[in-house]
């Protein structure tokens with residue numbers, strides 16, 4: 001008997017691959033009343049299923065955790081995931097940035113196909129079944145549910161991380177793994193909005209910029225994150241900020257020592273090009289206010305902030321803008337200093353950084369090196385990547401490997 005704890009994407013992939021590999025008694029337990037509650041809200045309900053990259057590049061995107069995933073990503077790569085859904089009537093669309101979505105733009109279609117496939121393979125789903133403890137008894141596992149117990153030969157922990165706990169991912173798997181001898185790397189919120197010391201973001205809250213690049217320095221090396229950015233009441237969100245949070249969450253800043261992050265508002269334009277543009281704009285429209293001209297380059301409310309930071313009054317006409325001031329404006333647009341003091345909480349984090357230590361898991365089986373018969377799949381493992389479909393691919397691939405191995 002194989003018991004999978006968690007009916008999220010990792011648990012569903014595990015169940016399908018265990019079934020395909022010939023396992024006959026496979027049960028999936030979930031505390032929720034349905035499978036894939038978090039999966040349903042992925043990609044804003046559209047589900048960014050994976051990312052169109054070759055396995056090597058994919059692996060690199062996970063940073064230090066990439067090596068651990070290398071085997072799983074080769075065994076069950078992006079192309080196999082796309083084929084799996086296509087063969088079951090759900091074609092995928094690859095967007096120009098590499099993100100892969102179902103053509104129907106419905107996460108529920110992804111979830112339904114996975115559940116249907118598992119059911120066809122004979123997998124049993126047991127909902128509203130919260131596991132409270134897992135103990136090893138000789139070669140088997142005693143699984144305690146609320147008001148019931150169950151014996152299993154193999155257990156796969158696919159309980160997810162701790163982010164968005166309202167979806168059922170409350171971090172229970174960490175406790176189960178600890179009780180079975182595993183080390184858990186402290187879970188931290190990742191792909192999460194950042195909190196700044198500056199007060200001005202609230203003046204531009206809701207303003208979105210495409211194609212920004214954020215740069216910070218970590219261990220003496222620059223780290224970059226790019227994409228869309230949205231200002232929030234007390235900081236920055238959106239994919240660029242979320243990707244940057246991955247790097248900053250390890251050395252959480254304190255109010256006394258914020259981490260400087262520089263924001264390039266116009267990534268596709270060089271500093272000298274921008275200065276030339278500003279110069280031309282001022283010459284062509286000398287009577288216009290500088291802030292109005294800057295508003296043609298960046299959103300109006302942000303233009304006001306940038307001019308304020310450069311001490312350019314709102315009424316200052318372009319003909320009175322000095323060369324040093326113009327250069328300062330260009331410099332500020334290309335490297336707007338933000339001081340990160342915190343991340344938002346786990347409740348707002350897209351994923352959890354941290355989890356079951358990978359050196360205690362065999363990468364070719366996802367099996368425990370400490371507790372025979374125990375396996376892991378998905379976000380419960382200490383591996384995290386950037387925004388863009390990477391986490392679901394990690395779930396599909398680690399689940400595939402765990403399911404096959406547990407069935408053997």
Ligand SMILES: Cc1cc2nc3c(=O)[nH]c(=O)nc-3n(C[C@H](O)[C@H](O)[C@H](O)COP(=O)(O)OP(=O)(O)OC[C@H]3O[C@@H](n4cnc5c(N)ncnc54)[C@H](O)[C@@H]3O)c2cc1C
Pocket residue numbers: 005006007008009010011029030031032035036037038039041042043044047048049050129130131132158159160161163164167168169170171172173349350351377378379380388389390391392393395
């Ligand atoms: C808003 C949002 C949008 C996202 N969008 C994307 C996206 O578009 N693309 C992408 O790649 N990633 C996305 N992610 C991340 C992705 O959803 C997760 O990485 C992924 O769901 C993790 O899958 P999992 O199966 O490991 O865990 P989960 O999906 O968290 O599933 C774990 C399951 O285990 C169950 N469980 C936990 N504890 C117990 C217990 N004690 N007993 C019984 N059951 C239990 C839970 O109820 C849950 O159903 C998004 C995340 C969020 C929050």
